[in-house]
Amino acid sequence: MTHSSILLAVEALEQSFGGVMALAGVSFQTPENLIYAIIGPNGAGKTTLFNVLCGFYQPTAGHLRFDGQELRGLPSHRIAALGIARTFQNLQLFFNMTVLENVMVGCHLRGRTSLLAAALRLPKVRHEERRLRQWAGEALELCELSSHAERSAGALPYGLMKRVEIARALAAKPRLLLLDEPAAGLNDTETMALRDLLSRIRAAGVTILLVEHHMPLVMSVSDRLLVLDYGSVLAEGAPAEIQANPRVIAAYLGGAVQYAI
Amino acid sequence: MRLTGFFIFAASVALLPVLFPDNYFVTVVGIAAGLHVILAVGLNLLIGYAGQISLGHAAFFGMGAYASAILTTRFDWPGLLAMLVGLLVTGTIAWLLAQPILRLRGHYLAMATLGFGVIVHVILVQATHWTGGPDGLGEIPALSLLGWIVDDDQRWYGVIAAAMLLSIWLSLNLVDSRIGRALRAVRGSEFAAEMMGIDATRAKTQIFVVSALFAAFAGSLFAHQQAFISPDSFSLMISVELVTMVVLGGIASTFGAACGAIALTLLHESLVVFEDYELLIHGALLMAVMIFLPQGLFVGLTQGVRRRWISRIASRQDMKGERNSTVQQ
Numbered sequence A: 001m002t003h004s005s006i007l008l009a010v011e012a013l014e015q016s017f018g019g020v021m022a023l024a025g026v027s028f029q030t031p032e033n034l035i036y037a038i039i040g041p042n043g044a045g046k047t048t049l050f051n052v053l054c055g056f057y058q059p060t061a062g063h064l065r066f067d068g069q070e071l072r073g074l075p076s077h078r079i080a081a082l083g084i085a086r087t088f089q090n091l092q093l094f095f096n097m098t099v100l101e102n103v104m105v106g107c108h109l110r111g112r113t114s115l116l117a118a119a120l121r122l123p124k125v126r127h128e129e130r131r132l133r134q135w136a137g138e139a140l141e142l143c144e145l146s147s148h149a150e151r152s153a154g155a156l157p158y159g160l161m162k163r164v165e166i167a168r169a170l171a172a173k174p175r176l177l178l179l180d181e182p183a184a185g186l187n188d189t190e191t192m193a194l195r196d197l198l199s200r201i202r203a204a205g206v207t208i209l210l211v212e213h214h215m216p217l218v219m220s221v222s223d224r225l226l227v228l229d230y231g232s233v234l235a236e237g238a239p240a241e242i243q244a245n246p247r248v249i250a251a252y253l254g255g256a257v258q259y260a261i
Numbered sequence B: 001m002r003l004t005g006f007f008i009f010a011a012s013v014a015l016l017p018v019l020f021p022d023n024y025f026v027t028v029v030g031i032a033a034g035l036h037v038i039l040a041v042g043l044n045l046l047i048g049y050a051g052q053i054s055l056g057h058a059a060f061f062g063m064g065a066y067a068s069a070i071l072t073t074r075f076d077w078p079g080l081l082a083m084l085v086g087l088l089v090t091g092t093i094a095w096l097l098a099q100p101i102l103r104l105r106g107h108y109l110a111m112a113t114l115g116f117g118v119i120v121h122v123i124l125v126q127a128t129h130w131t132g133g134p135d136g137l138g139e140i141p142a143l144s145l146l147g148w149i150v151d152d153d154q155r156w157y158g159v160i161a162a163a164m165l166l167s168i169w170l171s172l173n174l175v176d177s178r179i180g181r182a183l184r185a186v187r188g189s190e191f192a193a194e195m196m197g198i199d200a201t202r203a204k205t206q207i208f209v210v211s212a213l214f215a216a217f218a219g220s221l222f223a224h225q226q227a228f229i230s231p232d233s234f235s236l237m238i239s240v241e242l243v244t245m246v247v248l249g250g251i252a253s254t255f256g257a258a259c260g261a262i263a264l265t266l267l268h269e270s271l272v273v274f275e276d277y278e279l280l281i282h283g284a285l286l287m288a289v290m291i292f293l294p295q296g297l298f299v300g301l302t303q304g305v306r307r308r309w310i311s312r313i314a315s316r317q318d319m320k321g322e323r324n325s326t327v328q329q
Ligand SMILES: Nc1ncnc2c1ncn2[C@@H]1O[C@H](COP(=O)(O)OP(=O)(O)OP(=O)(O)O)[C@@H](O)[C@H]1O
Pocket: A017, A020, A021, A022, A040, A041, A042, A043, A044, A045, A046, A047, A048, A049, A089
């Protein structure tokens, strides 16, 4: 780990909502090209961390550096343009579009078409449409969704909707992918498929921040873990270290660790 | 194919005057319907695709009309140049207006655009020196397109039909593009759209301006075609009617908006006999559509037909399947 470069560095991050300290000075560093899991009980501040990271909230204090660049103060679309994509704990699919169109929106940053060119449908627009379609198709294929491309996103079963969100995020070709509870609501088969998908994504060179409650999945797929509790870091380390950490066992994991082992 | 619907529509528009030559109803009502289609298709980009409401769209319609009227009558500008300047001015005003206004959501946006529409209407009435006030502006010269003078109903039908088809084509292109998808994404979830790298404020501002430009374009044609304009044509009532057209035809569908515009124009024409009850019938019809076809006339009906079609094909296949299985047994 000491050899790989740091992709994301979070320093003394604080986020308070009125009286609630959702993040009370969180610091950690995510090396490139691995799956970095963030776990913790409900209300620990995991989703809040993602929301701060992607510019939805402005942090009360602290720093966020992505590949050396400060993210704090940037609007969400600028952060996305730097190479960060995400999925959402409560689905945020575009229900008014097909699966393919959803994923093509994910390709937005890879396109150049301006409003005027689009309205006149210049030849270069047609070329770009074809390319976007192809890129979206690749993301769908990686997520094993090709056969659902033309379906309306709103008509899919829940498990597939979650996968479309991943495909949409991947279509942007991000360097860092934030996944907020991708296994929630999935059955065992779907969870196994998800584990394979996560490994494929990592193999493609994308760094993943994984927020997840499903311990067997987390322990088997992640390279490092961060444990949050009441907005603070409880522990950080490799899965084996975390499973052996008495503070983690006492505060949170308990039986789940045994189960995972 | 992507533009099949467009070509069918274009062919019908071209055939009408051939099938009914010298028909007053076709040309005159056709002209009014065509202008409404341009307005509704433009407004639909904003309401249907970007999910933003404008209750002041008649103001942009009026700006295009008055820019053309004032520049051609008071300054003797050629019609096309006046139209171009009108578009430029309206676009700029829409862009400036969008800065504070598009930060508002829902009812606030509706109120703000409504306020804007009222202010523009008051200016049209009060700035008598420029606009002629409530008496209006007359003697607007006929439009000249590179020497071809548009001065009778037939020619106007042709020009407005072409302008209408142009706006439908532009709208269809826009919707089915990177820009259109970004707009629909903003409507679906602004938060998620931003995370895909879409600058939501910019996308909304752009489409607000485009939608205002469609209205100004229609306004300019309207001024030349009528040769006389007055503030009545650009009142709050007209703004509401434009929104009704979009909703009536079916939101987020270019042809839906076009059909809504045509349907409402025809309704107006057929209701002139019941002038006193027009508003009443108008309202009742709108309520009926909202209750029975909440997706709008065009979208509701086409989907209904498609569904019946699919279920009929499916049941036919079921029957075949049964027959096959009995044979196998
Ligand atoms: N917008 C908000 N306004 C006020 N409080 C908030 C807001 N967002 C989060 N919180 C609070 O911050 C704390 C952390 O919430 P967060 O959603 O980040 O938890 P989480 O770790 O994602 O939990 P879960 O596992 O249930 O998803 C909670 O106490 C929550 O109530």
